[in-house]
Amino acid sequence: MKKEKVSLFDRALFGKIMAYAKPYQGYYYLVMVSAILLSAFSTLTPYLLKVAVDDYITPRLYEGLLFFILIMLATLLLEVIFQYVFVYFANWLGQMIVKDLRATLFQKLIHFKMAYFDTSAVGRLVTRAVNDIETIASIFSQGLFMIIADFLKMGLVIFVMLYMNWELSLIVFSVLPVILYATRVFQKSMKKAFEEVRKEIANLNTFVQERISGMKIVQLFGREVAEQATFNAINERHKKAWLKTVWFNSIFFPVAEISTSVTIGLLVWYGGFNTLNGGAISLGTLFLFIQLSQMLFRPLRQIADKFNTLQMGMVAAERVFNIIATESSIEDRGNIRVTQMEGKIQVEDLQFSYLPGEPVLKGISLAVNPGETVAIVGATGAGKSTLINLITRFYEFEKGDIKIDGTSIRDYPLASLRNQVSLVMQDVFLFADSILNNITLYNAALSKEDVIEAAKAIGVHKFIESLPGGYDYNVQERGVMLSAGQRQLIAFLRAYMAKPTILVLDEATSSVDTFSEELIQKATDRITKDKTSIVIAHRLATIKKADRIIVMDQGEIIESGTHAELLKKENGAYQKLHQLQFSQQAVV
Numbered sequence: 047m048k049k050e051k052v053s054l055f056d057r058a059l060f061g062k063i064m065a066y067a068k069p070y071q072g073y074y075y076l077v078m079v080s081a082i083l084l085s086a087f088s089t090l091t092p093y094l095l096k097v098a099v100d101d102y103i104t105p106r107l108y109e110g111l112l113f114f115i116l117i118m119l120a121t122l123l124l125e126v127i128f129q130y131v132f133v134y135f136a137n138w139l140g141q142m143i144v145k146d147l148r149a150t151l152f153q154k155l156i157h158f159k160m161a162y163f164d165t166s167a168v169g170r171l172v173t174r175a176v177n178d179i180e181t182i183a184s185i186f187s188q189g190l191f192m193i194i195a196d197f198l199k200m201g202l203v204i205f206v207m208l209y210m211n212w213e214l215s216l217i218v219f220s221v222l223p224v225i226l227y228a229t230r231v232f233q234k235s236m237k238k239a240f241e242e243v244r245k246e247i248a249n250l251n252t253f254v255q256e257r258i259s260g261m262k263i264v265q266l267f268g269r270e271v272a273e274q275a276t277f278n279a280i281n282e283r284h285k286k287a288w289l290k291t292v293w294f295n296s297i298f299f300p301v302a303e304i305s306t307s308v309t310i311g312l313l314v315w316y317g318g319f320n321t322l323n324g325g326a327i328s329l330g331t332l333f334l335f336i337q338l339s340q341m342l343f344r345p346l347r348q349i350a351d352k353f354n355t356l357q358m359g360m361v362a363a364e365r366v367f368n369i370i371a372t373e374s375s376i377e378d379r380g381n382i383r384v385t386q387m388e389g390k391i392q393v394e395d396l397q398f399s400y401l402p403g404e405p406v407l408k409g410i411s412l413a414v415n416p417g418e419t420v421a422i423v424g425a426t427g428a429g430k431s432t433l434i435n436l437i438t439r440f441y442e443f444e445k446g447d448i449k450i451d452g453t454s455i456r457d458y459p460l461a462s463l464r465n466q467v468s469l470v471m472q473d474v475f476l477f478a479d480s481i482l483n484n485i486t487l488y489n490a491a492l493s494k495e496d497v498i499e500a501a502k503a504i505g506v507h508k509f510i511e512s513l514p515g516g517y518d519y520n521v522q523e524r525g526v527m528l529s530a531g532q533r534q535l536i537a538f539l540r541a542y543m544a545k546p547t548i549l550v551l552d553e554a555t556s557s558v559d560t561f562s563e564e565l566i567q568k569a570t571d572r573i574t575k576d577k578t579s580i581v582i583a584h585r586l587a588t589i590k591k592a593d594r595i596i597v598m599d600q601g602e603i604i605e606s607g608t609h610a611e612l613l614k615k616e617n618g619a620y621q622k623l624h625q626l627q628f629s630q631q632a633v634v
Contacts, residue, residue: 056360063185063363066143073139077191080132085198087125089206092337094118096210099330132195140186147366148179154370160440161400162374168259169252174369177247178362185363189356196345196352203342207335211327214335217316218342221309225302225346232298236354239290244361246284253280306343310336376439380458387466387547388451389416389578391437396446398436406432408601409446419579421589423623424598430582433598434550437580438467450548468541472553474533476525481510482517484525485540492543500543504569506535531566538569549579586624595620 067074094117102111152175207215257264257273264273317332319325393412399405407429414420422430435441437448439455448455455463476484486492494517501507509532513519525533541549551570567588570581583589590609597605597612597619605612605619612620 056364059360059363059367062367063143063147063182066146067139069146070139070142073135073142077132077135077139078194080128080135081191081195082198084125084128084132084195085202087121087128088199088341089202089338090121091118091125092334092341093206094121095337096328096330096334099333100328101330104329132191136191137183137187140183143186144179144183147182148175151175151179151366151370154372154375157375158372159374159376159442160435162372164400167252167256169255170248171369172255173248173251174365177251178244178365181244181362182359182366184355185359189352189359192352193349193356196349200342200345203338207338207342210334211331214313214317214327214331217312218309218335218339221305221312222342222346225305225343228298228301228305229346229349232294233353235294236291237357239287239294240354240358241361242287243284243291244358246280246287249280250284253277302343302346306340309339309343313339376442376460377456378460380456380460380462382453382457383459383462384451384466389466389547390414390451391548391578391580392447392449392452393433394447394449396433396436396443396448398432398441398443400432400441406601407436407443410598410601410603411446412596412603414578414580416578417576418593419574419581419591421581421583421592421595422598423583423586423589423595423620427600428598429601430598431552434469434552434580434582437548437550438469439463465544466547467550468544468546468548469550469552470534470537470541474525474530474537476521476528476533476536478520478523480515480518480520481513481536484521484536485543487540497539497543501539504539504542504572505565506539506569509535509565534566535569538566538573542569542573547578549574549577551579551581551583553582553584597623 094114098111098114098118101107102114155171155175204215207218253276257277264270313332313335317327317335320327321329321332391412391414393410395409395411396407397405397409398407410429410433412420422433424430432441436443437455439460450458450463450466482494482497485497497517498507501510510517510519519527521527521533521536525536528536570588571591574581581589581592586609589595592609595605595607595609595612596603599619605615607615607620612618613624615621
């Protein structure tokens with residue numbers, strides 16, 4: 047895995063993040079102004095205490111002390127108000143920015159071509175879209191603005207110290223290099239540790255997501271113990287990565303606390319003796335420097351952690367913007383929009399490879415007439431599903447062309463093309479939602495009455511009504527509450543509701559029971575009527591009625607004809623497939 051190196055002050059990257067703050071520019075300035083005022087009022091409070099001690103308490107001038115105390119309370123109240131404004135709107139701004147950034151990322155993801163998802167782990171993408179986005183929010187809530195506020199406060203504290211007494215200032219500044227050095231070492235160490243933490247979180251997410259998705263395989267092959275051992279190893283690495291951060295914290299913060307205590311001790315020693323001997327340092331000034339030293343060192347102790355928060359946010363932003371910058375979308379430059387196609391398909395010398403040098407389709411040519419049903423058969427890996435993926439433009443072909451109604455599919459806008467093509471796959475995907483929503487996909491133009499009418503038309507209404515809640519039945523994640531055949535029926539209805547010109551059935555009956563297959567066959571007859579249909583099937587009994595059958599092998603078309611014509615070909619590939627399949631069924 048390539049190690050990600052991101053500079054803490056990567057201006058180009060930071061500029062990309064801040065571009066998302068432009069719609070909220072007013073709130074950005076509000077946070078900055080509140081940070082300045084917060085620094086001023088927080089520094090003013092100890093100075094007012096110094097004045098109270100020197101001008102009122104020490105000389106015992108109680109007249110006017112109550113009014114001065116009210117001024118101190120008003121200052122404290124203003125500090126609290128600006129603290130609230132600063133914290134609330136810094137967090138608010140961070141959440142608004144990441145909301146927009148998350149929307150941009152998701153929009154990018156849903157337009158990627160399938161080849162991108164073939165090589166990208168789902169768990170890692172989920173980490174980018176959820177965990178990393180939230181980490182970016184911390185740039186504003188806990189990183190950038192907090193650091194700015196701390197630097198403003200520290201600068202103001204140093205100015206007040208030097209203005210009030212240079213001798214006591216030197217005492218404080220003499221300890222400052224120790225804190226600065228420790229902070230720098232801590233920052234570098236924590237940066238490496240947090241990078242390791244982020245990597246292990248991504249590994250953990252990826253592993254858990256894959257194992258939960260493939261739990262049937264894990265249990266079927268008795269992999270529980272082995273997978274638990276692997277998980278424990280990843281979990282152990284994750285724990286160790288976090289413990290590194292704990293270890294660095296456990297060293298740094300005691301050093302910072304000791305340095306603060308030493309500074310206070312030196313101030314009390316020097317200032318106390320000076321005060322007792324009638325020197326220029328007053329008791330109020332001594333109190334002021336004790337408070338100011340804590341105000342100076344406290345941000346220094348925390349600023350390393352905030353820098354790490356900022357660094358984590360920048361690393362997360364780099365990962366997210368890398369995805370956003372990825373050019374892996376299908377080119378959508380077509381300008382020929384159609385609302386209804388005739389459905390004539392022409393495949394001309396089509397070539398395609400998933401991997402360079404390993405051709406899957408080797409220059410195939412094929413014509414399908416409007417309203418014709420063409421079945422494609424062949425061994426696994428022959429290129430049947432690949433051809434379908436190219437017609438729907440899930441992948442881009444390398445050479446040749448695919449035309450619909452005489453126009454290259456690249457000249458149609460993707461939305462226009464896919465509105466005319468419906469695909470029913472072997473592995474039907476259903477969302478964790480109601481049957482109705484899985485059919486309409488929240489298309490406001492499709493009412494429940496329309497769905498019921500369509501369900502009756504293709505013969506699946508009774509099946510849906512038999513379920514608890516009928517059309518409102520929640521199928522749960524990936525449709526696990528339904529059988530494979532039932533999921534197929536839902537997919538057929540979904541395809542039928544789309545009113546496509548071209549219908550593609552990819553192994554739609556390969557893993558269903560006999561009863562479901564009968565329903566699916568009836569549904570197939572209904573939805574393929576008057577439509578250009580391409581049917582990919584292993585079970586040859588389901589394609590006898592096809593107008594034409596194409597036999598593919600190793601990326602080439604080797605036979606073509608009707609069921610009867612292909613059976614008459616001696617030693618033909620289709621004849622062998624037919625004999626092999628039906629002889630196996632006879633044995634069973």
